Amino acid sequence: MNYIKENKSLISKLIVNHIAMSIFGLLMAIVTRFLASRNGGNMILYYIVGALAILMYAVVLYVNLWEKGASDKIKVDGGRMKLNLLNGLIVSLFANIPTIIFGIFATINCYVESNITGYLAALSPLYNGMYTIFTDAKGLALGTYFPPIFIFLCVPALIISLVSYILGVKGYKCLFPEPKKNQDEKLQ
Numbered sequence: 263m264n265y266i267k268e269n270k271s272l273i274s275k276l277i278v279n280h281i282a283m284s285i286f287g288l289l290m291a292i293v294t295r296f297l298a299s300r301n302g303g304n305m306i307l308y309y310i311v312g313a314l315a316i317l318m319y320a321v322v323l324y325v326n327l328w329e330k331g332a333s334d335k336i337k338v339d340g341g342r343m344k345l346n347l348l349n350g351l352i353v354s355l356f357a358n359i360p361t362i363i364f365g366i367f368a369t370i371n372c373y374v375e376s377n378i379t380g381y382l383a384a385l386s387p388l389y390n391g392m393y394t395i396f397t398d399a400k401g402l403a404l405g406t407y408f409p410p411i412f413i414f415l416c417v418p419a420l421i422i423s424l425v426s427y428i429l430g431v432k433g434y435k436c437l438f439p440e441p442k443k444n445q446d447e448k449l450q
Contacts, residue, residue: 312395331430350427
């Protein structure tokens with residue numbers, strides 16, 4: 263419980279960013295589906311925009327967790343904190359609890375229909391709008407063929423969070439280390 267208190271700001275930020283990216287993904291999916299229907303069913307733009315929505319979400323996650331890792335590096339170097347490379351994964355896991363819960367209800371609803379699971383199952387594609395190309399019936403429709411996909415929608419976020427936190431703790435920027443400065447550049 264103490265861990266959640268210490269990281270509640272970042273967890274809240276990740277949830278708000280998730281909702282914002284979901285709205286962005288849903289809006290882009292609606293617009294590109296409309297354009298595809300007007301363009302004879304050509305879904306290429308739909309897939310491109312869907313991939314870009316996922317990529318933008320990945321960048322937002324990367325930046326937030328990299329910053330957390332970089333700030334924790336300062337605490338570790340100062341001896342105020344013990345290094346735990348799984349911090350990014352744990353924070354992301356707490357932030358993805360709604361995705362997991364909605365995914366469980368969406369999966370249950372595919373096999374056992376009821377009002378409660380139906381309402382909560384309807385929230386899963388809305389809450390994960392950036393993944394619309396995977397869950398939409400006109401897209402790849404993985405949710406139709408493999409209902410537990412809604413539970414596994416949090417896996418990319420967890421992996422990105424883990425990697426970006428580790429890169430932040432190690433001091434790497436944009437997947438590459440900072441170039442080392444020679445003595446002449448340090449003096450200037």
